[in-house]
Amino acid sequence: GVWSTTSRPKTRVFADNNAAPGTSASDSSDTTTDSGDFVQVSRLGNPLVNEAVVPANLKDFFNRSTPDTDAKFLAKVQDPEVPILIESVYGIPNPNKLEGNEAAAKRNDLVAAFLTGFSKDVFSGATFGGLGKGVLDADLNSLDLNAVSPNPAPAEYLRLNVNVPPLKPGDAGYSRLGAVGGDLSGFPNGRRLQDDVVDIALQVLEGVLVRPAGDLKTAVAGLGDAVDANERERPLLATFPYVADPHTGSDPRKGQTPVSFVQSFTSANGTVTAQARNITPAAKGGFAQLYRINPDGSATGLGSSQISEDGTATVTKTFRVAPGTRITLNWRVFPARGSAAQENRGVPTTITVR
Structure with missing residues (x-):
């Protein structure tokens, strides 16, 4: 079995770097610095466990926990919220209330699906x-089938x-509904796309x-x-990562090509000038974000500039750095806030500040 986590640095500090104003009145000169140990902020094993x-x-507590302690969630697995909500809205009786049905009353179906897995001994x-x-x-797929786990504990993965x-x-014999079909x-024996x-x-x-x-x-x-195929509109790929590009959701620019641009970085007397120009198509309502790439590969934001409503084609930012310093920078241009699916990143470029 497998499970994954997402972690992020414990602390993020926003500070003003006294950068000169950019091309927009809404220009931001904030920088962000991450520090501290990485802390777990999310986990994922079976899909929709935390959501449903x-x-x-x-x-939040589940997101920062680990599978070896999942027994404490047993009562919640046995009495989930979704059937309660569906009964109140659509009138479908909550299966927890089926009289004389021990498997339903204890929600052994959910316990097996999410915590124990299925086997003849579990049955x-x-x-x-x-x-x-x-x-x-x-x-x-129960852990009790594994000879190296003589005393398995309930765990969600x-x-x-x-x-x-x-x-x-x-x-x-194939069914899009996996074991249910x-x-x-199929799912919950692994998960096919x-x-x-x-x-x-x-x-x-x-x-x-x-x-x-x-x-x-x-x-x-x-x-x-009412969506019975994950690949109805975008076929799966034949090679890694196999999943197709995601939809752009409510992006009003759907159907248009992602923005492209040219970036340049110059310096004189300790002042660095970073420019993103020839932004095409003009990204109305979008913004450009300047980043400094740190030695460990992480990125520190050096401020963003809102692209004007008429589609400004050039964004410029200036800031002070000690002459002789080597820094790596790149621009990232977004067509609109929240539209990261069409984000375009410039190639990280290293310069020695003059």
Whole structure:
């Protein structure tokens, strides 16, 4: 199994570098300096766990935690918020309330999916103290199948049994719903890019694995976001990183080419002049950010300049540095705030300040 984390320096300080004003009245001369140990600010194993299972007041706590302590989230996994909200809005009964159904009442389906994995021993209740009992009778991806883990603990991470033959779209038995659709080579046994994890998570949260047969289970099995293919508009790539470029969301410049520009850096008498010119197309409402590249590869912002509404084609910033200093700089130009998908970065350029 695998899980990943995102970390950032503990402290970020904003300071004014007394830079000369740029080309816009809204020019910023702030610099940012990061320092301190890196601290974990996010974690990811199975998709949608923090978004759909962990309650709002524990999301930050979950993001800075580690899987070896996940047993403390058991009660929240057994009583997630989403079914409560769906019942209140759409009237679909919360599966936690199914009378005489132990697997549903204890949400063994969610416990197995997110904390224990699936195996025949999990199904029978022989491991994990009975957590996950009675859901899926298959040796799939539980840690109790691993000989090096004689006493596995419940933990949330992405599990994969490489002994299960993989299936791809078009193969007999393939389902975009993974194990929910009878395809044990799909999510939650790993996660293929074609797995429709939103539909899978929604159906599992609504109890598709533990509800008795009937009209309600059939209805729950049809829940989804009406997007049944992740590659409908942008096909997956045949080589790493395999995923296609993301959509630009609400970017009003959708369909246009990303901005391009030419950058230059000169100095005289300890004053550095950094310029981004020939910004094409003129990025109305966008901004240009100047960065100093540090020896460790990190970047320190040296201020940004708002590009005027009529599409200013040149942005200039000046600042003081001791003569003889070697610095590495680059510009990054954005077509609009929040539109990082079309960000264009200049090549880091090193100069010796005159």
